[in-house]
Amino acid sequence: MDDETGKPREYDGAAGGWGSLSGLAKVYRREHPDGALATLLRQNKARGFMCTSCAWGKPAHTHAFEFCENGAKSTIWELTRDRCTPDFFQAHTVAELRQWQDYDLEMAGRLTEPLRYDAATDRYVACSWADAFQGIGRELKALEPPSVVFYASGKASLEASYLYALMARVYGNNNLPDSSNMCHETTSVGLKKVIGSPVGTCVLEDFEYCDAIFYFGQNPGTNSPRFLHPLQDAVKRGCKIITFNPVREVGLLRFVNPQNPLQMLTGHPTDLSHMYLQVRPGGDIAAIMGLCKHVLAVDASRRSHGDEGVLDRAFIAEHTSGFETFAAAAGQASWEDIQYHSGLRRADLEAAAEVYLAAQRVIGVYGMGLTQHVHGSQSIGMLVNLLLLRGNIGRQGAGISPVRGHSNVQGQRTVGISEKPELVPLDKLAELFDFQPPREKGLTTVEVCEGVRSGSVRAFVSLGGNFVRAIPEREAMEAAWQDQALTVYIATKLNRSHLVHGRASWLLPCLARSEEDIQASGPQAVSIEDSFSHIHGSVGHAEPAGPYLKSEPAIIAGIARATLAVNPRQPWETWIDDYGRVRELIEKTYPDQFHDYSARMFNKGGFYRGNAAHERKWKTKSGKADFTAPTVMSALGVGDAPGRFHLITMRSNDQFNTTIYGFSDRLRGLEGSRMILLVNPADMARENLREGDRVSLVTDAGDGVSREVTGLTVTAFDLPDGCVGGYYPEMNPLIPLWYHDEASKTPAAKGVPVRIRPA
The missing domain is CATH 3.40.228.10 (Dimethylsulfoxide Reductase, domain 2)
Known part of the structure; x- marks a missing residue:
């Protein structure tokens, strides 16, 4: 709060401009990335790589610099010179690393070699890729397919996503939630x-x-x-x-x-x-x-x-x-x-x-x-x-x-990552790959969490992401998470989820999208879908962060070969030799949307896969x-009450989803800590709060369960009465698992009922 005027602090500049360049320069100086300028000049351009940040459209006629502040931060973050080698894990137990901040974990740098959790030393230790695949396959074969979850973050390419969904279904389930379950x-x-x-x-x-x-x-x-x-x-x-x-x-x-x-x-x-x-x-x-x-x-x-x-x-x-x-x-x-x-x-x-x-x-x-x-x-x-x-x-x-948020979260659904079997051409998959796809509905994000709590979910395979950090009721979920038999994490950098592991656990390092991917047939291209249903080719040119990294498709194929029965109609190794063969499979599965796939993927502006509603063709009942008549006037699940506030969770200017690039929220005039509670001055007066007071937030959902986030600093901010704001994912422990959209089960993170408790 401004001491002279008593008004909430705010940023008096504009979005973009020199502030954006300054924020980008700060990350660049810290990371000292190799080849970043050449990579940025190729970002979101034809024959370049598609940004791993947001899913905004890629225009046919590009600017000289076709990237934004956060997109460039994401690229620089992955091209860092810092390396998180096996020596790092020899120096730190997993229990010790759980005490680190999210920012510090990712600052350790790029993962370089496959790692296996060793319970005797409470450390991740280096292992070979062959041993990792064999160990994961052995664990998966010992489990009942309905008890295993195959989660995908929104960064994986269309090629990787298609193979991942196929692997899950051949294994025997439709447990394919993705980051869409938590957002859109x-x-x-x-x-x-x-x-x-x-x-x-x-x-x-x-x-x-x-x-x-x-x-x-x-x-x-x-x-x-x-x-x-x-x-x-x-x-x-x-x-x-x-x-x-x-x-x-x-x-x-x-x-x-x-x-x-x-x-x-x-x-x-x-x-x-x-x-x-x-x-x-x-x-x-x-x-x-x-x-x-x-x-x-x-x-x-x-x-x-x-x-x-x-x-x-x-x-x-x-x-x-x-x-x-x-x-x-x-x-x-x-x-x-x-x-x-x-x-x-x-x-x-x-x-x-x-x-x-x-x-x-x-x-x-x-x-x-x-x-x-x-x-x-x-x-x-x-x-x-x-x-x-x-x-x-x-x-x-x-x-x-x-x-949309993640760069390919929409595209993953398009090519089969869905827990809803009715949205996937299962008969076509059966014809192409000679197996009987499961027809039972899979698990959503919320149902996965419920299954982990009840013990019905025994294993979690994660294609990217930071699932445990992103879900509601984080503290309760972390306690239950470690009862699983198996966790597998495919990632570029260390994050909090990797430290919350099952009894057997592997951490598998993958290439970033900006890095060159060479397979048996030579350099490979992948593709993504933007928010406007356009498909874009992406080619990485940067030197990989280490010689032992594998691409996401190659890791998926390695797990599949170690786990699934041999089937001549499922030549995983052949598919990985040339990703064009995977695109041929996608084209055969979805011929109306992906015809001439490889030939069109580098069209300027991508190619449009179509949208019936865009043509006024309505695929409704x-x-x-x-038209629909609402049954409520407020989208909140818990209404107003004396002393109750509704919490909005927000992202800062210096983060992308759970990745924290720094501690500047420049566009809101906030710097330093993420453990803050934004309150409007009128509500501060009613609650007898002053700028800088330390408080806790407790959930006020009426279910009798204690949920609390402590150590928050009161900060005056321009918000509607009865509304408070805090950062995601720090506020996630306050969101009840059952507090979600009635139709989709998306967590209701923009209106959480809470009370303010003085420290």
């Missing part, structure tokens, strides 16, 4: 229900034609900075951005383009949001209902006077169902309830609705702030309702556009896009 699964479930598509309908070019963008619960300044370029371009040509977010994020307020010399010299930013509405956590349902209520009222008023209405009635009649039911629900919704649950004034919502009415083409953008709630699926349904009223889905410059 609500999109996959909620969008598919109402428009028949589990992904967004927009393509990158739509942002060149939209007249308005309604933006919910996503922070491009931290999580997808390359999105700021099309947002800036849109604003400059007259597009209006209406932002709904509890936190006033600089990335949606003002932007200085680092690739614009004039802006860099003058420091004069582009103001982005036409209106910025600080909606309460979970209040998006009510806010959007207010927008729809005003649109419907204007339509009724104009029609009553003999004028043309404002709805696209031809579109509604031909392409939608459920309109009358929804319109009736909007009519019955009271402005009193709308204002209370949204925390917004009627006048502001009506002004935002007028922007919607004045726009011919509207895009709805959202992130996890909209979806990570108990009723997050209904929030998605409400945003679709708003867009359907004026035909803003399935035409140029309009549509719905979720912003009704055969149309469905």
Whole structure:
């Protein structure tokens, strides 16, 4: 808090600009990466490598520097000169390393050799790849297939993902949760229900034609900075951005383009949001209902006077169902309830609705702030309702556009990593590979955690990621995690999850996507899918961090060969010799989407695998896009009560998911510690708190279970009343495992009921 004014601290600069370059330079100086500049110049470009940070689209016509601050940090982080060799583990027991911070663990550097956990010394010790594969295969053969989980983070390529999903199914289960289960699964479930598509309908070019963008619960300044370029371009040509977010994020307020010399010299930013509405956590349902209520009222008023209405009635009649039911629900919704649950004034919502009415083409953008709630699926349904009223889905410059996190999390689902067998062409897999795929539903992230607690999950194989650090109720889960018979972690760097192991455990080092991957047929390429359903080829050129690293596909094949029965229709070694053969398998499995796969993967801007809803073909039960009437006005699962707050978990400017690059949250004006609690000044006064007080947060979910995070420093911040903020993953112990979206089981991390307890 500013001692003179008593106002919450904030960052008075802009997203991008010199601040972004300074933040990047800090990481560069610390890591001393080899060949980083040459690698960065190839990032997100044709015949270069695709960034492992966010999943934002890759344009056909690239900038000289086609990367953002966080994307460059991710690349530099992996190209570090630091090495985490077997000698490191000889110097530190696993019990000792569990006391280290996440940042310090990853600062140990790149993993260089396969490692096996040795219980006698409580250390990871070096082993050969052959011994690792044989040991893992021996353990997997001894377990019942339903008790084993094959988790994937969103970084693995399409080729690796396809092989991983195939291995799991040949082994005998559909236990294939991925990072989508923890972030955007609500999109996959909620969008598919109402428009028949589990992904967004927009393509990158739509942002060149939209007249308005309604933006919910996503922070491009931290999580997808390359999105700021099309947002800036849109604003400059007259597009209006209406932002709904509890936190006033600089990335949606003002932007200085680092690739614009004039802006860099003058420091004069582009103001982005036409209106910025600080909606309460979970209040998006009510806010959007207010927008729809005003649109419907204007339509009724104009029609009553003999004028043309404002709805696209031809579109509604031909392409939608459920309109009358929804319109009736909007009519019955009271402005009193709308204002209370949204925390917004009627006048502001009506002004935002007028922007919607004045726009011919509207895009709805959202992130996890909209979806990570108990009723997050209904929030998605409400945003679709708003867009359907004026035909803003399935035409140029309009549509719905979720912003994904991991670089290939959407693509993994596309090629078979799913716990839902109905989403995978199992009959085709049976035909291609001569086996009977399991038909039983697999486990979601939440169900995996429940299974670890109950003892029904006996083994966990992890293709990347930091699963144990990312899940709810972390402390309770870590205690149960070590009862498993087997854990296998495939990774580039050490993280917290690797130290929470089963009785048998292996840590297998893999190549980074930016590194050269040479197999029997020569240098290999892989591919990824971006948020806009475009497939891009990726070729690593950097020298690998060590001679013993293997690619993710090669590691998967090694485990498969050691575990599965020999089958001439499953030549794992042959597939690894040439990844083009894996792409041929993907093409045969999904011919409509991946025809001429290898020939098209290096097209400028990638190739579009298609989206039925983009073409106004609705793969829903009704055969149309469905209006839905919400059953609640707030997406929160636990309502208000005296002394109860709702916690938003957030990422800092210096992190990507659970990877912490440093301790600067520049865009929020916060530096140093991550153990802080953001509270607005009015709530601080009501709770008799002062800036710098030490407090604890305790879960207030009414289930009688004690969950607490201690050692938090109170920090004044501009938030809605009754809302507090803290960093992810530090706040994860407060999230009950059962507190998740009702439809998708995505943890509800953006509205956790808590109380503040003085230290």
